Amino acid sequence: MRKANLHSYRFATAAQWTSCLVSQADEQSLHDDGTVRPFAPYDPANAFYPAVGAHAPAITTFREMVWCDARGFFYRLLAADEIPDKSLAPFSIARASRLIATRDLWVVGPRRRSLERYDAQTLSRVLTVELPDLVVLDIANGGSNSVLALVKGINKTKERNERTWAIVRSDSAGHILPTVSLTGFSRAKRFGFLPRSQRFVVLTEEPHPRLCWFDINGGKPIFSQVVGALRPCFVTTALSCDSRDRIFLAGAEYTAAGSGALVLVLDGDGNVIDNVPLAAEDTPVTGVAANGDTTIVTGPRGLLRFSVASSVPKSAGDLRTTVITPMLFSPDRNGFRGWTRIEVTATLPEGTSLEVSFAASDDDDTRARLNNFAADQSLSATRRIQMLLEVPDIWRSKTVFYGSAQQTTNAEVPLSAPLFDVSAHYLWGAVTLIASPGATLPKISQVRVVYPERSLMEDLPAIYRRSETSPDFLRYLVGVLEATTQELDDRIDTMSECLDPKTAPDSWLNFVARWLGVPWDDALSSDQKKSLLEHAADLARTRGTRSGLETLLQSLLPGTPPRFRVTDLTADFGFAIVGDASSPGSALPAMLGGATRWNSELNAHAVLGYTRLPCPGQLEDGAWQLSGRIRIEVAATANERKQWEPWLRALVTEMVPVTARVQLRWVSAAALRSTELGGTLALEPQPIAHLGTDAITGHTRLPEGRIRLSTCGPEINIRF
Numbered sequence: 001m002r003k004a005n006l007h008s009y010r011f012a013t014a015a016q017w018t019s020c021l022v023s024q025a026d027e028q029s030l031h032d033d034g035t036v037r038p039f040a041p042y043d044p045a046n047a048f049y050p051a052v053g054a055h056a057p058a059i060t061t062f063r064e065m066v067w068c069d070a071r072g073f074f075y076r077l078l079a080a081d082e083i084p085d086k087s088l089a090p091f092s093i094a095r096a097s098r099l100i101a102t103r104d105l106w107v108v109g110p111r112r113r114s115l116e117r118y119d120a121q122t123l124s125r126v127l128t129v130e131l132p133d134l135v136v137l138d139i140a141n142g143g144s145n146s147v148l149a150l151v152k153g154i155n156k157t158k159e160r161n162e163r164t165w166a167i168v169r170s171d172s173a174g175h176i177l178p179t180v181s182l183t184g185f186s187r188a189k190r191f192g193f194l195p196r197s198q199r200f201v202v203l204t205e206e207p208h209p210r211l212c213w214f215d216i217n218g219g220k221p222i223f224s225q226v227v228g229a230l231r232p233c234f235v236t237t238a239l240s241c242d243s244r245d246r247i248f249l250a251g252a253e254y255t256a257a258g259s260g261a262l263v264l265v266l267d268g269d270g271n272v273i274d275n276v277p278l279a280a281e282d283t284p285v286t287g288v289a290a291n292g293d294t295t296i297v298t299g300p301r302g303l304l305r306f307s308v309a310s311s312v313p314k315s316a317g318d319l320r321t322t323v324i325t326p327m328l329f330s331p332d333r334n335g336f337r338g339w340t341r342i343e344v345t346a347t348l349p350e351g352t353s354l355e356v357s358f359a360a361s362d363d364d365d366t367r368a369r370l371n372n373f374a375a376d377q378s379l380s381a382t383r384r385i386q387m388l389l390e391v392p393d394i395w396r397s398k399t400v401f402y403g404s405a406q407q408t409t410n411a412e413v414p415l416s417a418p419l420f421d422v423s424a425h426y427l428w429g430a431v432t433l434i435a436s437p438g439a440t441l442p443k444i445s446q447v448r449v450v451y452p453e454r455s456l457m458e459d460l461p462a463i464y465r466r467s468e469t470s471p472d473f474l475r476y477l478v479g480v481l482e483a484t485t486q487e488l489d490d491r492i493d494t495m496s497e498c499l500d501p502k503t504a505p506d507s508w509l510n511f512v513a514r515w516l517g518v519p520w521d522d523a524l525s526s527d528q529k530k531s532l533l534e535h536a537a538d539l540a541r542t543r544g545t546r547s548g549l550e551t552l553l554q555s556l557l558p559g560t561p562p563r564f565r566v567t568d569l570t571a572d573f574g575f576a577i578v579g580d581a582s583s584p585g586s587a588l589p590a591m592l593g594g595a596t597r598w599n600s601e602l603n604a605h606a607v608l609g610y611t612r613l614p615c616p617g618q619l620e621d622g623a624w625q626l627s628g629r630i631r632i633e634v635a636a637t638a639n640e641r642k643q644w645e646p647w648l649r650a651l652v653t654e655m656v657p658v659t660a661r662v663q664l665r666w667v668s669a670a671a672l673r674s675t676e677l678g679g680t681l682a683l684e685p686q687p688i689a690h691l692g693t694d695a696i697t698g699h700t701r702l703p704e705g706r707i708r709l710s711t712c713g714p715e716i717n718i719r720f
Contacts, residue, residue, distance in 0.1 A: 008343075009328050012446040021324040021374060023382040024271050027196050028244045029443070036323055037443035038435055039246065039267065041274045041316040042295060043309035049084055051075060054298035056099035056107075059291040060120060066101065067287070067296070067303050068094055074123065075303070079294070090123055092116050098287070100139050104172070106147040108136045115139065115149060115170055129174045134166075140193045140241065145172040150191040150202070167191075167200060167218065180218035185210070192241030197268050201247055203227075203239050211247070211270060213380075223380055225270045234264070238297075242290040246273075250285040250297060263288060263297060269380035274316050276306055312351075312437050319435040322385055323447065327371055328427045330451040338451065339419035342429050345412050345446040348403035351439025355432040356401075356417040359394040360424040366394065367426050389430065403442065412445055419450075501533035509533065516540070519552060519654040521647035531555040539655070546571075549630075549655045556644075556651070557634065565672050567631040628660045635669040 011017055013034045022030070026039045053070025060066065065077045065084075074089035093099065096107040104126065105118040112135050117127040134151040142148040146169055153164040165188055169177040180200075182188075187205040194201060199222070200214040208228060212221040227234055231253055238250040245268035252261045261278035263285075278285070282299035289296050293308040312319055330339055342356055361367060373387045389395065399417040419427075429449050433442050497503040499512060509529040513520040516536045524532070532539070532555045539555075542548030549566055557563045569591060576592050579585025632652060636644060649664050656662055 008448045008450040009325070010446065010448045011323075011325065012448075017323075019326050021322075021381050021385050021388070023269065023322045023385050024267050024273055024319075025321045025323070026244065027268070031196075035443045035445050036321060036433070037441050038319040038321045038433060039244075039265070039273045040293070040308040040441060041312055041319065042265070042276045042306045044277055044306075044313055044315055047305040048302060049075070049077065049305070050302040051298075052302070053286075053300060054302045055286040056093070056096045057287045057289045057296045057298045057303060058099040058101040058105070059289050059294065059296065060101040061103060063291070063294075064101075065294075065296055065303070065305065066099065066105070067298055068096065068099070069302075087123070090118065090125065092125075093118060093123065098139055100141050100147055102141060102145040102147065102172070104145065106139060108139060108149075112136045115147060117147075117172070117174075127172075127174050129170045129176070131168065134168070137188055138190050140191060141195075142169050142193060143195050146170060146177075148191075148193055148200075150188060152188070165202075180214075180216070182214055182218050184220040184224075185212055190236075190239035192239055192247060194241055194245040194247075194268050195243055196245045199268070201239075201241060203236060203249075209236065211266075213270070222378060223270075223383070230266070230270075230272055231262075231264060231275075237284050238286065238288045240288045240290060243292075246290065248288045248290055248295065250278075250288040252283050252285075261285065263295070267382075269382040271382050273319070277315055278304070311440050312435050314437045316437065318437070319433075319441075321433040323431045323444070324374075324385055324388055325429040325447065325449065326374065327367065328429070328449055328451075330425055330427065339422045339427055340450040341419050342417045342431075343446075343448040343450060344415045344417075344431055344444060345448075346401075346415060346433070346442060346444045347412050348401065348415075348442050349440045350403050350405040351436045352403040352442040353434045354401045354415060354442070354444075355398045355430075355434070356415070357395055357398040357430045358417070358419065358422070359388075359391070359396070359428045359430075360419075360422045361394060361426050362424045366391075370394075370428065388428070395430075403439070501530040504530075504533075519651040521651060523643075523647055524556075528556050531558065543655060544657050549632075549652065552651065552655050553632070553634075556648070561672070563635045563669070563672070565633045567633070569629045569631065570627050628657075629663060630656060630660050631663045631665065633665045633667050633672065635667055635672050641666050 011020060014031045017030055017034070017036065022036065024038060025036050029035050029037050051067065051069040051073070054067050054075075055069070057065070057067040063079045065075075065079075067075050068089055069075070072089055072094040074087050074093060075084040076087075077084035088094075092107050092110060093105065095110070098108065100106040101120070104120050105123075107116050107118070108114075109116050109128065113131055115129040115131065115136065116125055117129075118125050131149070131151060134153050136149050136151050138150045140148045140150075149168045149170070151166050151168050153166065163186075165182040165185070167180040167182065169179075171177065182200070182202065185202065185204045185206065188202050189205045189209070190203040192201045193199075198216040200216070200218075202212045202214065202221075204210045204212060208226050210224045210226050212224040214221055227236060227249070230249075234249075234251055234253045236249045236251040238248075240248045240250075242248070247266040247268070247270070249264040249266065250262075251264075261280060261283040263276040263278065264272055265274035265276065267273050276295070276297075278297065278299075281301055282297065282304065285297055285299050287298045295306045297304045297306070339360070342358060344354060344356060346354055348354055359370070361370075370388060370391065373384055373391075376384060379387070401415045427449065429447065431444065431447055433444060435442055498505065498508045501509070501512075504512065506526055506529070509526070510520070510522055512533060513529065513536075516533070518532055518536050518539050520529075520532070532552075535551055535555050538551050539548055542551060546566060546568060550564075553564045553566070554562065573590050574586065576588075576590040577583070577586045634644075634648070645666075649662065652662055652664065
């Protein structure tokens with residue numbers, strides 16, 4: 001059957017994923033390589049560093065971990081070290097409850113009316129930013145070596161004193177940038193900043209503590225969440241955010257069965273993506289900080305360091321990541337419409353699964369309703385996804401794929417969910433990744449929703465075709481063929497890439513080269529092969545010419561200045577012509593020719609074995625043995641000569657005429673340089689003397705020493 005003409009919507013890059021609704025996905029992976037995967041959980045096992053009354057942990061831009069203890073000492077630990085450095089801390093740092101590490105260290109001043117910046121290496125105070133009319137409650141990293149401060153102000157009126165809340169930003173020079181006012185809560189305790197989504201997160205101290213999310217411009221909360229809904233009876237004592245928009249809530253859960261300390265890890269929408277258990281001896285938690293794949297927690301005993309686990313631990317439970325595409329439209333084209341399949345390229349290790357579902361409709365009211373849910377910025381992405389999935393009578397049954405033990409960790413597999421019985425214009429696709437405890441993390445690299453301009457059903461006789469609204473078994477069968485042959489379709493679509501030297505795999509380069517008939521050898525490197533194929537047209541057009549030979553050498557030996565020199569003795573020099581009164585003769589240098597050694601007469605000077613009679617019609621030319629000679633000089637090291645010598649002469653011989661004779665000479669790079677400063681002359685130091693196959697005589701010398709060899713051996717007092 002003939003392949004259907006297909007069109008598709010594709011989601012594979014960070015910019016394309018932003019048009020979708022994504023929940024509980026690692027933002028770092030999304031922006032780095034365009035893949036969707038769950039956040040990597042933390043290993044419950046930890047490294048412990050004792051320090052009585054540890055507090056104010058931070059991770060610097062150089063991945064140093066720093067913290068303080070109750071005795072006024074400052075600790076510094078590099079990522080590769082095992083024992084931290086210990087020194088006395090300045091008063092403000094030693095008493096700080098929060099330490100913010102940019103390129104420097106920021107703390108709140110002693111009276112909570114100022115911000116202080118300290119040099120990260122010397123711990124000397126560099127700057128003090130006074131905030132006389134405000135009380136600083138907490139600070140956070142603002143990026144670009146700036147600090148954010150959550151401040152409280154008091155407006156005195158005749159009736160009462162009103163509290164105001166704001167975010168103050170100070171740059172590294174102490175300049176106060178525009179202040180952002182916050183409303184919608186009565187008392188604040190901690191706060192953090194999410195750099196990717198550009199939002200503030202404030203932990204309140206109301207009877208029921210809440211997390212409130214604010215836009216970068218402040219105002220009322222965008223949305224909020226009660227801490228007790230995340231974990232019943234959970235009391236938070238520390239909060240922090242990292243560069244991946246994760247929120248870390250450290251505290252303890254007090255229940256009838258006892259108390260349990262832990263760190264709740266939330267994504268930017270407030271979903272719990274991990275929980276790291278702590279020992280009872282580590283409560284109350286005094287601080288938490290994270291950066292990249294490391295999280296540190298301080299408590300009464302000291303500091304705990306947690307790293308990312310290689311597989312999902314049991315404490316994390318199932319990890320889920322959901323992606324919902326925007327509304328997709330399949331237009332009517334030449335009387336044909338509909339959808340073919342949803343293709344997902346994913347990595348599914350054992351213990352993981354992938355669910356694919358979709359919603360389709362032609363109703364304008366339904367379309368408007370779903371689009372309004374997806375565009376509601378007052379809700380988190382997770383809540384919008386929940387509202388979309390809860391719309392009744394529109395979502396079709398799920399297609400589930402399971403990971404297997406045979407699949408390697410990094411192998412990608414194409415998965416397909418058929419849509420052949422869907423004829424509605426509008427479609428939404430939903431893909432969910434699930435990782436169970438003990439499994440390595442899955443990921444999605446591409447989602448493609450395919451719709452046809454025409455279907456394979458149109459290639460069948462009319463008697464087998466029925467209305468699209470009442471599909472029969474044959475239509476289902478053809479739909480399955482369309483949905484399960486995407487790998488073959490992709491091979492056909494990408495066949496031209498195998499002929500392009502820039503995109504062709506190495507196994508195809510040898511085939512294409514022999515098909516085009518360019519000079520070739522399988523021992524060439526991949527870059528040399530691609531360069532030859534890119535110049536295949538020039539090599540074919542200029543074969544047998546000097547230009548073609550130079551194109552070949554430039555493809556094989558790229559670089560500036562050129563690493564080769566081609567000399568055609570006949571064309572470059574010519575034969576010497578003796579001048580007379582009417583002709584000045586040849587200019588030097590030139591070639592001198594004459595009779596051959598066997599062209600002698602029978603006389604006393606004749607030499608046996610060097611004389612023969614000429615054949616009939618043979619022209620005895622004394623210069624024929626000099627004509628048609630081409631000298632090629634190649635600058636190469638000893639190792640390069642060893643690699644290139646087996647094939648270079650054969651490739652060069654293919655580019656010269658049959659009557660030409662090639663002389664290949666291996667020289668040093670200095671032999672091809674000119675003696676003029678405007679040319680290829682390079683001023684270099686004297687090379688180090690060494691013995692080897694690539695040593696150059698006349699350019700190095702052995703150093704002088706005190707002991708010199710004599711005829712009787714070294715100059716010592718004893719003679720043998």
